[in-house]
Every structure is written in structure tokens, then in C-alpha cells.
Amino acid sequence: MYNRIKEIRNSLKMNQTEFAHHLGLSQSTLAMIEVGKRKFNDKHIKIICSTFNINEDWLRTGEGDMFNSSLYEKELIDIFDDLNPETQQYLIVMAKELLNTQHKLLSQNRVEDDQ
Numbered sequence: 001m002y003n004r005i006k007e008i009r010n011s012l013k014m015n016q017t018e019f020a021h022h023l024g025l026s027q028s029t030l031a032m033i034e035v036g037k038r039k040f041n042d043k044h045i046k047i048i049c050s051t052f053n054i055n056e057d058w059l060r061t062g063e064g065d066m067f068n069s070s071l072y073e074k075e076l077i078d079i080f081d082d083l084n085p086e087t088q089q090y091l092i093v094m095a096k097e098l099l100n101t102q103h104k105l106l107s108q109n110r111v112e113d114d115q
Contacts, residue, residue, distance in 0.1 A: 002036040004059055004066075005048070009034075011066065012052060023047055 009019040020030035023044050032038035049056045049068075058064045069077075080088060 001040065001060060001062075002034055004062060005030075005040065006034040008048065008052065008054060008059070008066065022051055 009016065012019070016030045016034075017027040020027045023030070024047075025033075025044070029038060033040050045056065045059060048054050049059065053068050053070075055064050055066060055068050058066050080091065083091065
């Protein structure tokens, strides 16, 4: 499990100090946990899983995916799987357009906030 804690931190692109802060630990304590020289308790496992959407089974056993998928993600995948290939392609094009529109709106809001 200790290697998986470091793997989570690296996948989140956080240094030990940042990650430890979320857990209420010091950087040195986290460093000892990551190398297996200090125990990690259930409270910290719960904090990691809830804060970073980590699959608790994966953290404890290494089985399954690191991250939990959201309910929306699961629903979207189920819908996508039921579509025929032509409609799937159309949905991808529409999703990319929606993403571009979102980026433009967020950029506009930042410019307006700066003024």
C-alpha cells in the first residue's frame, strides 16, 4: 500500500509537502509512510479516498482502478456504448465543440473579472 500512496501523489502531481498537508501530516511523516517505515491509519485512507476520488479497494489491495469514476462518467459510457458507430462519432464531435465553447466562456469571464 505504501507504494500506492506515492503513486497517487505522483499522479496528482503533488509534492510530499502538498499531499501531506491534505492529510494533516508533516512532510517527513509522509516520507516515512511512503517508504514503509511508518504505519498509515484508516483515517488517512478515508481522507485520501474522499478528497482525491481514490478507489479504496485499489489503495488497500492494488485491485481495480486507482480513481473512482463519477456517476456521470459511468452513465455517459453506458449511453455511448449503446450508440451505433456513426452516432458515437457525432457525439465526440459535439463534445469537442462543447469543450471549446466552455474554454471560450471561461476565458471571457477571466478577462471581465480582470477589468
